[in-house]
Amino acid sequence: MTTPEDIIDTLSFFDSWEDRYKYMIDLGKSLPPMDDALKTEERLVPGCQSLVWIEPTFENDKFSFQVDSDALIVRGLLAIVMAAYNNKSSQQIIEFDIQNYFSQLDLIKHLSPTRGNGLQAMVEKIKQLATSYS
């Protein structure tokens, strides 16, 4: 499974934006798609330009998430977020410094609420969930 360290290593290895974006798009393509039946209004995270859905499951003290977006680069960003949060305990999720992770990846601007991609709202939602289960 891809870890945050793998992603940091890979992305810092590229020196052109083309390679970085190709990698993110590949991550997006390899993110398992969500069942269309699950893509409901209730699972939608408020975004603006692109849609983001999330379906959390809590089992054996660990969270797992199904996530999806209608935009490919956002799917890539979701895969990057999932490397940090998927199959983790509430404690692990709460302790993970996502801001630092995204700034190391030089992707911090995508975590801004003004981006309108729903990513920030999704991260907030996951953290809230983790807090309520801890």
Added chain:
Amino acid sequence: MNNITALDNQTNAKRKFDIKEVRSDFPILNEKVHNQSLIYLDNGATSQKPQTVIDAIDNYYQHFNSNVHRGAHALSDKATELFENARVKVQNFIRANSREEIIWTRGTTESINLVAQTWGRENIGAGDEIIVTTLEHHSNIVPWQILCESVGARLLPVNIKTNGELDYEHFTQLLSAKTKLVAVGHISNALGVINPVEDMIKAAHQVGAKVLIDGAQAAPHLVIDVQQLDCDFYAFSGHKMFAPTGIGVLYGKRDLLDAMPPWHGGGEMIEKVSFSGTTFNKLPYKFEAGTPNIEGSIAMAAAIDYLEQFDRDGMTEYEMDLINYATEKAQSIPEMKIIGSDCNKTSVLSFIIEGCHSQDVGMILDQQGIAVRTGHHCAMPLMDALDLKGTIRASFSFYNTKQEVDKLFEALEKAKQFLM
């Protein structure tokens, strides 16, 4: 500062439109983004500012900063003179009959809300109808929804045809004795389609309705003549026509403005205040409560001077040349579908690339230094009507070039390679 009116300007020799020189008037065009030369194709959202506009703000704060209409001192007199000259400049720019018909606002949005909350509340009641179009920006929908909600009136949208053009026949079907107002955009921000406002104004007047034109997208592209149009209200923003943000204009016919109650209360808009009753100032001050955006007004006058030094029809021609060139190039990308075509339009290329999300395309263009807008363009009802989630909008101004159009298409090819 000068007092040259538009009329004087017309008799003066015009500056030759030299694209190289024009580009050097706009310092931001030399910026780099993501280590690439900026290609700014988001003029529909806001325009860039020429050095003369930037200097006007600077000059105001360096030499004239003072409150207007108040101080009995030299600086305040000077600031007031510049501020009021700017009003006359705007009056001539849109060929209004008098300076009293020019109300300073923060922009189009505030201008429209002003009309909704003053004229609207006085003149629109239960069972009355307001007509807008499916092409409108949210700014020309929501203020009317709020009004309709509170007075019990109905908001009726005119349909569009599949090419993005207004369905004029539907408009005439909606018009009736119940119609109190037609609020329509001069040019659609999302598609660049020019609406037949002259005909709409005539038709609306025949049933006794008033007409408000949202001119936010027209002011930077067309020569506007409110008397010839015979519209009742005309709203526009400085920032889309090379002036700063935070300044805009509401034009209204004088008899209408005179009869309208004030909106915001405060200083400047009063004649006499007492606890037994307050009387209001005359036009245009009645609608200008509080300290205005003085430097914004003065810089707006500088933007008008900038535009009017050229033959404006020549600039429009130049912009049309760009959009025609871009439209032709679009034929080379089979997946590209232009939204808003085969109709009267300005220099806006709104499109989708089938199989790609607009936001993804926008992000890949951004990496290549190209600024476009993606999404619903504050026109969600329009996107719904076209069954689209959004479009990619390249909106051109007179400082853009064919080389930039070429770069846009190279960048789109790259986006396609990445995303498809």
